Amino acid sequence: MAVGIHLAAIFQKQKRHMRTTILSILALLLLASCDSLLSSDNQAKGTSFESNAQTFYELTFKLPSDPDNQYVGLLIYTDDEHCKMRLVDDEMLKKNECIMADYTCHIEEKEGADDIGVMYYTPDQEDMPVLMWMWEKGDLSDMNEAPYLAFDLEDSDSWIQTQSFVEISLADMDEEYIAQFYGKDEPEYQMMLQGIQTIQEQSSVDIQDIASAEGDATLHLMVVANTDVSDIGPACDIDLRRIRNEFGGIAKALSMNLDETLVSGNNFGVDNVVEAIDGLNPEPNDVVVFVYTGHGFRFRDQEDVYPCLDLTSNAYDDSDSNYLQLIDIYNAIVEKNARLNLVLSDCCNSTIDIDQCMVRSNSLFSRSNTNFNLNKLFSLFMKSEGNIIATAASPGEVSWCGDNGGFFLLSFFESLRSQISALNQDEPSWDTVINNTISSAARKTDGSDYCKRQNGLKDVEVSNVQ
Numbered sequence: 001m002a003v004g005i006h007l008a009a010i011f012q013k014q015k016r017h018m019r020t021t022i023l024s025i026l027a028l029l030l031l032a033s034c035d036s037l038l039s040s041d042n043q044a045k046g047t048s049f050e051s052n053a054q055t056f057y058e059l060t061f062k063l064p065s066d067p068d069n070q071y072v073g074l075l076i077y078t079d080d081e082h083c084k085m086r087l088v089d090d091e092m093l094k095k096n097e098c099i100m101a102d103y104t105c106h107i108e109e110k111e112g113a114d115d116i117g118v119m120y121y122t123p124d125q126e127d128m129p130v131l132m133w134m135w136e137k138g139d140l141s142d143m144n145e146a147p148y149l150a151f152d153l154e155d156s157d158s159w160i161q162t163q164s165f166v167e168i169s170l171a172d173m174d175e176e177y178i179a180q181f182y183g184k185d186e187p188e189y190q191m192m193l194q195g196i197q198t199i200q201e202q203s204s205v206d207i208q209d210i211a212s213a214e215g216d217a218t219l220h221l222m223v224v225a226n227t228d229v230s231d232i233g234p235a236c237d238i239d240l241r242r243i244r245n246e247f248g249g250i251a252k253a254l255s256m257n258l259d260e261t262l263v264s265g266n267n268f269g270v271d272n273v274v275e276a277i278d279g280l281n282p283e284p285n286d287v288v289v290f291v292y293t294g295h296g297f298r299f300r301d302q303e304d305v306y307p308c309l310d311l312t313s314n315a316y317d318d319s320d321s322n323y324l325q326l327i328d329i330y331n332a333i334v335e336k337n338a339r340l341n342l343v344l345s346d347c348c349n350s351t352i353d354i355d356q357c358m359v360r361s362n363s364l365f366s367r368s369n370t371n372f373n374l375n376k377l378f379s380l381f382m383k384s385e386g387n388i389i390a391t392a393a394s395p396g397e398v399s400w401c402g403d404n405g406g407f408f409l410l411s412f413f414e415s416l417r418s419q420i421s422a423l424n425q426d427e428p429s430w431d432t433v434i435n436n437t438i439s440s441a442a443r444k445t446d447g448s449d450y451c452k453r454q455n456g457l458k459d460v461e462v463s464n465v466q
Helices: 007-011 020-031 090-095 140-144 187-202 207-214 233-253 270-278 326-334 374-382 407-419 430-446
Strands: 055-063 066-079 082-089 099-110 116-123 130-136 148-150 164-167 218-225 257-264 287-293 308-310 323-325 340-346 384-391 400-402 457-464
Touching (some): 066 090, 233 287, 233 400, 287 326, 326 340, 326 384, 374 384, 400 407, 407 430, 430 457
Antiparallel strands (some): 116 130, 308 323
């Protein structure tokens, strides 16, 4: 489909009164860097994000000068570093035209009395709008509102709020819907149709028959989260809920038994972690997942590259005697002889006197995942054997977190969903999941004005079950 219209020229004529106080703050945040937000290159990059897409969002809006013309956009989300939007209006649909752009996520924050965070997605095409969300500290419900959009960031009076912004799954799409945004000669058109077909066909598959052929299996999920600590506790709590939701959903989708152990809140402490690991007794076909989110550190003379987990339960505990080394936890779990072991930690790997840093952040990462290929998920969790250990930061580095949890764990779930996407044409791989997790977390921190780059560590020794 061809680029059909210069929307920016139309949009710059618009004026609309909005929430003056918040928008003026938003303008101050954005104007400092607006010269770098929109690329002067008006050629499409041609990157196909659809193949790894995990979530789709539909947005609608009308321009005040042309209220009878409906604009509809399809936002294709892989992760916060990889998004694309295809946009049509009534006239473009008649001409079989569409405009599109690749988008990059940026986060800004306004500390002080207002304490407002702003997430904006900027396009690489001048004819496409910037999308903006804003939220007050501790109130992520604002992210449920439809975003604002703008073509001229310097003119905040011309910004408008979209009419709607909703998640749309592949199961809700059909060929007629796809044809609005894709030409039938585009490779992505057939890819989308195949993904829709995959979702529709697997909805009628009895996964219990598949699972029974492999034998009964249990997913042992052990989560250690420092949710009560004063500084990063809210981020750890978000991590905890996300971990339980994701792995609980995986166990259900694969008809696995779920054995869940939580060490958090008043239960947080070194003794309870040791007791939980000692009590772990997996069968040979089981999967063990251990995830830690909280403070971490390393001793100045420590030789092992993986961090120590700070398991102090209050400000008066001594970290020197209330910790466990991640590598020791990993070794203890591996000795239990489950088929597949996954050990993750989202924590600092710096000396004990350096705190973990928390910054303003947000994401379009969806709470649900309805676009996964069941066979790909089955391959990762039921047809793989071996051991995986990965942590968020290298020795001397801090691990960053924000309003929506730790960057490392968010990147892990983004990467996992990408690998099992119904649109992904490649075979899923734990190597790829972990490698993409580390690189994505590095990009999130490297691209922020408020973070220093974190470089995760990993050791993946996994093979396919014969």
